[in-house]
Amino acid sequence: MSAPASPTPVLSYSPVVLSVPGRPVDLHVRVSAPATGTGLPVVLLSHGHGGSNHLSSLHGYAPIADLWAAAGFAVVQPTHLSSRTLSHRLADAPGAPFFWRSRAEDMSRIxxxxxxxxxxxxxxxxxxxxxxxxxxxxxxxxxxxxxxLGARITDPGTGEEVSLAEPRIKAGVLLAAPGRGGDVLNGWMAEKVPFFHTTDFSTMTTPALVVAGDKDDSRHFTDVGPDWHADPYHLAPAPKTLLTLFGAGHLLGGISGYDAAETTDESPERVAALGRLTAAYLRTRLRPGDPAWRTACEALTTGADAVGRVESK
Known part of the structure; x- marks a missing residue:
């Protein structure tokens, strides 16, 4: 057996504080990158909402951010206004508690x-x-x-169709993302997220990898089942790729934090495989001709020990 590869040193720095006129608080950002190398592609990582105190901020998602940084990316993690770390200060601010528009605007500001x-x-x-x-x-x-990446919604407050597409972004990875709205949003949380109801994936033209867990049954939003999280693949135009992870719940093995109590399907092996696959997808998508995606798929999504299945269009 060959010796394991030496780990890649990663540098992480936070907070970088960006003052943004009109934003209720400064924008705090964490940046993680490999200790060496140049020409590093940039990954903007948007945290979830969640119930934990700090995972929904620049302090979360270390399991996946570290893997991407070690794979040669500079990972930039903002603390969105929806973060639990800010909820006590911003409970009555316009857009609370989810701040769907501000979250996207944070990335353009970065x-x-x-x-x-x-x-x-x-x-x-x-x-x-x-x-x-x-x-x-x-x-x-x-x-x-x-x-x-180009999806549009109708602002529930104004009735205006909103496009926040960012042309500087060349590719995306959607991890356990919400699916379509309308009548399928029939869970107890549905009325709390009116901006989900009008999501239109038909305009999401930027290439993307959609990752869905086959055990991710978000009943608080819909009774469609785990397939709901594959909607961004099925309802968006090509080029898109769908990675369905076997046995994965909403945290996909534990991407929001190391040993996080909210992870119901904790699996460091799954997170490692997901990190390798997503990094390989981005590497090949950003640098066409790089065989990383094909190699990772052959290693991790074929045979008896496959961690998931892949389809593309």
């Missing part, structure tokens, strides 16, 4: 000031590829990512 981030974080200056940008998001963060 891209506007990517050079500032790069110069502020120690040992990062001159190492980012500003033209190779992807977005990823989990749960409510998946909805945020979908909007940035």
């Amino acid at each position: 891209l506007d000031r990517l050079g500032e981030l790069e110069s502020t974080v120690p040992q990062l200056a001159g190492r980012l590829d500003h033209d190779q940008v992807a977005v990823a998001g989990h749960s409510l963060g998946g909805h945020t990512a979908a909007l940035l």
Whole structure:
């Protein structure tokens, strides 16, 4: 048996504080990147809503952020206004508690000031590829990512159709993202998320990998079952890829935090496989010709020990 590969050192720096006029609080950001290397593609990672005190902020998602950084990406994690760390201060602010529009706008603001981030974080200056940008998001963060990739919704307050598509983003990863709205939203949470009801994936044209767990049954939103989380794949135009993880619940093995109590399907092996697959997808999508995606799929989604199945269009 060959010796295990040496781990890749990762540097993580937080908070980078960006003052944003009109935002009720400053935008706090964590940046994680490999200790060496240049031309690093950027992944904007949008946290979910969740019930934990700090996982829904720049302090969460270390299991997946660390894996992506070790794979050669610079991972940028904002604390959205919807974070539980801010809820006591912003409970009565316009857009509370989910701040669906502000969440997407945070990512565009970060891209506007990517050079500032790069110069502020120690040992990062001159190492980012500003033209190779992807977005990823989990749960409510998946909805945020979908909007940035081109999905549209109707503002429930004004009736206006809203597009928050970000042309600087070249690819995306939706992790356990919400599916279609309308009549299928019949769970007890449905009335609390009116902005979900009009989601239109037909305009989500940017290439994306949709990741869904085959045990992720979000009954608080819908009785459709786990297939609901595959809607962003089925209802969006090509090019799209769907990765269905076997045995995975909403936390996909535990991506929101190490040993997080809210993870019902804890599996470090699943998280490691997901990290490898998603990093490989982004590498190949951002740099066509790179065989990383094909290699990872052959290793992890074929044979008796497959962690999931893949389909594309």
